Amino acid sequence: MPKPPEVGTQAPDFTLPGLLLTDDSADRREYRLADVKGDGPLVLVFYPGDDTAVCTKQLCSYTSDLDRFKDLGATVWGISPQDLDSHERFARKHRLAFPLLADTDRSVAKAYGIAVPGLGLRRSVFILDGDGTVRWKHVALAGLTFQHSDTLAEQLAALKS
Template sequence: MPKPPEAGAQAPGFTLPGLLLSASDGAAERRDYELSEAKGSPLVLVFYPGDDTAVCTKQLCSYTSDLDRFKELGATVWGISPQDLDSHEAFARKHRLAFPLLADTDRAVAKAYGIAVPGLGLRRSVFILDADGAVRWKHVALAGLTFQHSDTLTAQLAALRG
């Protein structure tokens, strides 16, 4: 199995189905998200084990609450987990999540990022990519019972700006 990409390495490319709830009318826009389309600005990839689980809910709700802080630093946030789009839509609606949730149902992307755990899913992980798609910071949890707070992530994003 591959190891997580090191800082400075290009992030493994991917295309995944995802959805984003509209802030205005709550409609779910479903489309494919391609990593290469995010180039030009920083991207925070949030790999989380499961929709509507305690720690994942707390993590993604906190990132939604702080989304303006990410946007002020020019960054977007994408959440990725093994559940399908129907699960993601129910989760996003229930908690009013305001960034795209991508479905890595076969865990191919988790494997490419070296965070898949056979029989268990994936390790809770965050990768911050720069405008060129290179990994600039990462955190791969061993147990996944806690998560990286927005303060940590926004500090890393601010450091990208120099």
């Protein structure tokens, strides 16, 4: 199994189905990492499961601070192994305001070296610059806690300077 990409290296490219809630509709489409190159920083949030305690707290926290990330020029994508129907229920229930991508075969988790056979994936965050280079990462061992918005904002601010 591959190891997580090192800081300073290109992030593995991928295309995944995803959805974004807008008002009362769910916009479903393909999300391609290659399509956002040149657009500014991207925060990839790998989380183990929709509507679980820690994941809910984490993604709700990031939604609450989404304007802060946008002010730093960043986009946020959440990625987990559940399908789009599960993502839509989760997003509607908690009013999540960034795209949730479905890595149902865990191919992207495997490419990022965070898949755990039989268990899913390790809770992880990768911050990519506009060229798709990994500038910061955190891969949790147990996944019982998550990186708070303050930490992510500090890392995004450091990219601007």
